Amino acid sequence: MKLTRKLTAVATAVLLATAGCSVGSSSSGGQAGGGNQAFGANAELLPARQKAHDTMKGKKIAFVPILFKGYQLTENWGSTMKRTFESMGAQFTVYDSNFSSDRMLSTINDLIARKAADVLVLQNQDLGLLDNAIDRAEKAGIYTVVLNMMSTRLGDAFVGVDVYGAAQAIAKRAIADCDARHAAKTLSVIDGPGNDPASILWDQGIKDVAGSLGYQVLVGHSQFQNAQAQATAESVIQQQQGKLCGFLVTFDLNSITVGQTVKAAEGRGQVAPGSIGVYTLDADSNWCGALKQGLVTASAAYDVQGIGAAGAAAAQNLIFSGAKPGSGHDFAYVSSTVVDKTNVDQTTIACYKSQ
Known part of the structure; x- marks a missing residue:
């Protein structure tokens, strides 16, 4: 019930921010960017519902994520949007880029x-x-909604987590743990490619907190690949020789691999048990399983399903608005909070699944 209220609130916020219109107009809706609002100031309940379905029927929504198959984050967004759009008679299609920028752009x-x-x-x-691509889409009369990884060109709508704020929150938690153990003031960030929006904001949020508290921050890259995350973690553990307090890994799946790497180093006697914490961003069901196994320490969990719901709401209201693509640029964040073993089971936005 709490999750339902949260998703409703997120979706409603995007509805209001994106549409700028209300319900019950006699003007005809239809083509994207056609200039006709689907709704006006007044409404009758069933006619308004029918108008929404009539306006969305036959519309084509294409979802182009970085990775889809087997990745719970984007599968969750996709399943939420699929349920929404198909219930209204729209076509929803996923195009999996499978970590290829060339494939995505093509x-x-x-x-x-x-x-x-x-x-x-x-x-x-x-x-x-x-x-x-966003510029060309606008000129072709196509709306763009960007999820979670912000572009320097906003498109018609953006919705995601405040990565910088989440990074600051988890950095403060990691440092509190380090201080409680009287550990060395060294943290290791393992991000993605380093030039992607998540990595840039994650790195800066951590540095801004840690630097002010006298901590050294090392930065390594994983390309969001588990094998590279493992190799980077092993190298840092070897180089630091017991003087590392924690890893801060940009996303949860890579953090599980890093946690396994730390556990293996403990087993070899390379580091003392419990001397290195593993912290991250996001908390799907796989991460929650690793938390219960003691492989990871804490995460800045965020409202993944809320992003899918808000993305679906934004797309509908762009279509309902009849506004020209590129004529508005809306922006919204979803919530995040730090979770660990003490509160993860009571946190509705943690431990989500694909469906």
Whole structure:
């Protein structure tokens, strides 16, 4: 019930921010960017419902994430949006980029060239990667909604977590743990490629907290690949020789691998048990399992399902608004909170699954 209220609140916020319109107009809705609002100031309940369904029927929404198959984060967004759009008669299609920037851009360019989508729902892999694609989509009359990994060109709507704020929160938690153990003031960040929005904000949030408290921050890259995260963690453990207090890993799945690496080092006697904490961003069901196993310490969990719901709401209201693509640029954050063994089972936004 608490989760339902949270998702309703998130979706409602995006509805109001994105649409700028209300219910019950006699003007005809239809094509994206056609200039006609679907709704006006007054409404009758059932006619308003029918108008919403009629306006969305046949609309094409294309979701182009960095990775989809087997990745609970984007599968969760996709399942939420699929339920929403298909219930209204719209077509929802996922195009899996499988960690390939070239494939992502090729897919987006093809969709734009064929005008095969009314709304593109995108996840940005590199800070400036989607700028030109968003510009071309706008000129082709296609709306763009960006989820979680912000582009330097906003598109029509962005919704995601405040990565910088979440990084600051988890850095404070890690430092509190280190201080309680009287540990060495050295933290190791393992981010993604380093030039993606999440890595940039994660790194800076941690540095701004840690630097002010006299902590040294090492930075290594994983490309969001488990094998590379493991190799980076092993190298840092070897180099620091017991003078490392914790790893701060940009996303939860890579943090599980890092936690396993730390546990293996403990087993070899390379580091003392419990001397290195493992902290991260996001908390899917796999991470929660690792938490119970003692592989990871804490995470800045955020409202993943809320992002999917808000993305679906943003797409609907862009279509309902009739506004020209690119004429508005809306922005919204979802909630995040630090979770560990003491509160994870009571936190509705933690331990989510694909469906």
